[in-house]
Amino acid sequence: MSKKMNTFISGTGSYAPPRVLTNLDLEKMVDTSDEWITARTGIKERRIVEDGTAASDLALEASKRALEEAKLTPDQIDLILLGTVTPDYILPSTACILQDKLKAKNAAILDIVAACSGFIYGLSIASAFISIGQYKNILVIGVETLSKIVNWKDRNTCVLFGDGAGAAVVSATGEDRGLLGTFLSGDGSLAGLLHIPVGGAKIPLTKENIDLNEHFIHMEGTDVFKSAVRSMASAAEHVIQRVGITAEDVDILIPHQANIRIIEALAKRLKVPMNKVYVNIDRFGNTSAASVPIALDEARKKGMMKEGSISLLVAFGAGFTWGSAVIKW
Numbered sequence: 001m002s003k004k005m006n007t008f009i010s011g012t013g014s015y016a017p018p019r020v021l022t023n024l025d026l027e028k029m030v031d032t033s034d035e036w037i038t039a040r041t042g043i044k045e046r047r048i049v050e051d052g053t054a055a056s057d058l059a060l061e062a063s064k065r066a067l068e069e070a071k072l073t074p075d076q077i078d079l080i081l082l083g084t085v086t087p088d089y090i091l092p093s094t095a096c097i098l099q100d101k102l103k104a105k106n107a108a109i110l111d112i113v114a115a116c117s118g119f120i121y122g123l124s125i126a127s128a129f130i131s132i133g134q135y136k137n138i139l140v141i142g143v144e145t146l147s148k149i150v151n152w153k154d155r156n157t158c159v160l161f162g163d164g165a166g167a168a169v170v171s172a173t174g175e176d177r178g179l180l181g182t183f184l185s186g187d188g189s190l191a192g193l194l195h196i197p198v199g200g201a202k203i204p205l206t207k208e209n210i211d212l213n214e215h216f217i218h219m220e221g222t223d224v225f226k227s228a229v230r231s232m233a234s235a236a237e238h239v240i241q242r243v244g245i246t247a248e249d250v251d252i253l254i255p256h257q258a259n260i261r262i263i264e265a266l267a268k269r270l271k272v273p274m275n276k277v278y279v280n281i282d283r284f285g286n287t288s289a290a291s292v293p294i295a296l297d298e299a300r301k302k303g304m305m306k307e308g309s310i311s312l313l314v315a316f317g318a319g320f321t322w323g324s325a326v327i328k329w
Helices: 023-028 034-041 054-070 094-102 115-131 188-193 207-211 221-244 260-270 287-300
Strands: 006-015 020-022 046-049 079-083 106-114 138-145 163-173 178-186 252-256 310-317 321-328
Touching: 006 054, 006 178, 006 287, 020 023, 020 079, 020 094, 023 034, 034 106, 034 115, 046 163, 054 094, 054 188, 054 287, 079 207, 079 260, 094 106, 106 115, 115 138, 115 163, 115 178, 115 287, 115 310, 115 321, 138 287, 178 221, 188 221, 188 321, 221 260, 221 310, 221 321, 252 260, 252 287
Parallel strands: 079 106, 079 138, 252 310
Antiparallel strands: 006 163, 020 046, 138 163, 178 321, 310 321
């Protein structure tokens, strides 16, 4: 029997479109203010794609950067796992489009629809494939163009979201490092609290429901906030226990960047000081599946992951879905 392989992150990359939309810009578009947005969300600006730019375009740039750092060529990738709720098309998957653009001709391809938890779901799936020896190098991406599904007249949601992509190459290793464990869960009974009512096979798009703005994100903010804190704390506690560490062992916490109040409440529940929490929501807003991998890439580029240090990743998204991962560098 072959030795069980561990999974380590051999490269990361991220990309955000150059266009910046500030809170001051939003003041001219909707009834809101920089002070109101900053106080309630922690967001100062977000990145927005230009017309004609698709999720696969952002994913391509992030993937190239991750592959460069991993010192791998696209044809060495065995599997592409792409998390998004803003695919290029309903059919085919955006992973298919990315595979062609990247020329990763040897890769199996799959989209993951787990909203903001998509990247962590992808890490867990990748780890499972590598542990059984089926694949050696897997490209995991979280990417969103949320500006395309936001109602820019709804001040409760349009201020929250941004566009971007983050990617990680996960590879097999026999060393005692890498992804120590993951935890995934969800609750489909709460799906109606954060959803897009129309546009699927159940209720196709019509002129009538488009006129009612039902093809945009609808969210019950207070209920989502409460569920996010509770579920991310639970996910973090589960994975910490699973891998046999304590919260004190965590050197850096990388949470989904949904709302600064959610991040602060999560850190408080876990008893992790904020100086150990990576935050970039002020510059990117909520980028859903791209949130965690963008933050992960930034933290790595800043040298915040030392050899032997422990990182805790945790996310919560529509569905509801949630998940966590512990990485030893």
